[in-house]
Amino acid sequence: MTDRRRFLTSAALAVASGGVARSALAALPEAQSQSSAATQPPLRADGAAYNPVVTLNGWTLPWRMNGGVKEFHLVAEPVVREIAPGMVAHLWGYNGQSPGPTIEVVEGDRVRLFVTNRLPEHTTIHWHGQRLPNGMDGVGGLNQPQIPSGKTFVYEFVARRPGTFMYHPHADEMVQMAMGMMGFWVTHPKGRHPHVAPVDRDFCFLLNAYDIEPGSYTPKINTMLDHNLWTWNSRAFPGIDTLNVRKGDRVRIRIGNLTMTNHPIHIHGHEFEVTGTDGGPVPKTMRWPEVTTDVAVGQMRQIEFIADEEGDWAFHCHKSHHTMNAMGHDVPTMIGVDHRGIVGRINRLIPDYMVMGERGMADMAEMEMPLPDNTLPMMTGQGPYGPLEMGGMFTVLKVRRDQKPGDYRDPGPYRQPPRTQAYEWTGVTPEATRAPAAQPAQGDMEVKVRKPGSNAHEHH
Numbered sequence: 001m002t003d004r005r006r007f008l009t010s011a012a013l014a015v016a017s018g019g020v021a022r023s024a025l026a027a028l029p030e031a032q033s034q035s036s037a038a039t040q041p042p043l044r045a046d047g048a049a050y051n052p053v054v055t056l057n058g059w060t061l062p063w064r065m066n067g068g069v070k071e072f073h074l075v076a077e078p079v080v081r082e083i084a085p086g087m088v089a090h091l092w093g094y095n096g097q098s099p100g101p102t103i104e105v106v107e108g109d110r111v112r113l114f115v116t117n118r119l120p121e122h123t124t125i126h127w128h129g130q131r132l133p134n135g136m137d138g139v140g141g142l143n144q145p146q147i148p149s150g151k152t153f154v155y156e157f158v159a160r161r162p163g164t165f166m167y168h169p170h171a172d173e174m175v176q177m178a179m180g181m182m183g184f185w186v187t188h189p190k191g192r193h194p195h196v197a198p199v200d201r202d203f204c205f206l207l208n209a210y211d212i213e214p215g216s217y218t219p220k221i222n223t224m225l226d227h228n229l230w231t232w233n234s235r236a237f238p239g240i241d242t243l244n245v246r247k248g249d250r251v252r253i254r255i256g257n258l259t260m261t262n263h264p265i266h267i268h269g270h271e272f273e274v275t276g277t278d279g280g281p282v283p284k285t286m287r288w289p290e291v292t293t294d295v296a297v298g299q300m301r302q303i304e305f306i307a308d309e310e311g312d313w314a315f316h317c318h319k320s321h322h323t324m325n326a327m328g329h330d331v332p333t334m335i336g337v338d339h340r341g342i343v344g345r346i347n348r349l350i351p352d353y354m355v356m357g358e359r360g361m362a363d364m365a366e367m368e369m370p371l372p373d374n375t376l377p378m379m380t381g382q383g384p385y386g387p388l389e390m391g392g393m394f395t396v397l398k399v400r401r402d403q404k405p406g407d408y409r410d411p412g413p414y415r416q417p418p419r420t421q422a423y424e425w426t427g428v429t430p431e432a433t434r435a436p437a438a439q440p441a442q443g444d445m446e447v448k449v450r451k452p453g454s455n456a457h458e459h460h
């Protein structure tokens with residue numbers, strides 16, 4: 001499926017021995033590519049003093065050393081990305097994926113990045129948050145000419161500041177970012193840093209969003225806010241991998257937002273501190289506990305906590321529309337509407353009319369609803385106790401006593417110890433005080449019927 005093992009081997013060799021022929025070093029570094037959307041294990045370089053990051057549903061780009069310079073090769077190109085099982089999107093990205101691979105270096109490293117443009121139009125790369133020479137900042141037209149289709153440009157600078165950064169085009173930005181072009185950059189501190197703690201697990205992902213009509217494959221690039229796919233690293237629940245950690249681990253999660261709205265990221269069962277932004281590490285005296293942090297547009301938030309509560313803990317964006325997939329929008333509220341008797345009459349006009357949401361929307365998650373090709377159900381995912389009724393920006397932090405250090409595999413569902421789970425009350429239920437029931441409107445009734453993928457029909 002992938003040539004990653006070979007890439008890792010050749011990268012490791014290059015890192016270990018510098019054992020690449022002088023003539024080869026005069027050429028471009030091999031452009032390595034990844035075809036799997038599964039989380040790849042961390043890229044451990046020989047002799048590196050840092051604990052490498054793990055990119056959720058992504059990977060880290062191997063490099064080669066050339067005369068003391070770390071060389072990377074990014075290729076901007078059209079890619080096919082699986083958003084979740086059952087749906088693929090035609091996006092633009094880097095080296096086979098959207099987002100592109102994570103670039104991981106150490107403070108003080110001199111970095112040379114070859115950027116080859118295989119898109120049908122020009123592009124550039126802006127290195128969001130970095131201190132660098134003005135001509136390396138990547139704003140097309142302002143700092144450099146755009147990189148034409150088919151050409152390769154070289155960026156070179158020293159990673160001066162430790163921290164978490166992003167990269168993305170600064171050329172036809174609305175289109176290229178709506179198509180999925182973005183990636184992460186992590187600069188580890190050189191030696192011990194007063195505001196950067198060593199951690200046991202270090203995860204990163206980008207918030208992104210797409211508007212892809214059910215049944216189609218390419219995002220609508222002009223959508224500003226009303227996206228129907230809210231994704232982490234171009235994956236929607238249940239396609240987002242879980243964050244698997246050992247009980248007692250210090251966990252760092254780096255979250256960058258390159259969507260066009262803010263995302264309040266929320267964790268269950270633990271409190272965290274924001275230990276860094278794209279402006280750098282936050283001094284310890286300036287941190288406070290949170291369970292939700294808003295990641296505004298163009299921001300990065302780095303959160304840290306001790307994972308000391310065993311279990312399967314939800315981890316998600318707190319905007320409820322962002323934990324839903326396509327088809328959840330534009331549905332009228334039906335709570336309290338009694339459809340009995342009406343469905344039969346409507347069915348004579350519209351044979352496949354279906355009642356949606358007269359008791360709430362939870363039925364949607366269980367319903368065997370026919371979907372158009374290449375789309376995801378609005379509420380989905382199965383847990384050990386039933387449907388999760390989630391989508392979009394949702395995953396699970398799995399904390400386990402017996403997860404081995406460095407093991408990122410999914411340990412499966414958590415089994416609660418006896419008498420530690422909510423249970424049904426089977427004793428006597430006292431009569432509760434109730435508000436008077438709302439009276440349904442009498443007389444004429446207006447019913448609005450909508451089918452997925454069709455225009456609204458109104459019947460009176």
Ligand SMILES: [Cu+2]
Pocket residue numbers: 230262263264317318319322393
């Ligand atoms: Cu959100």
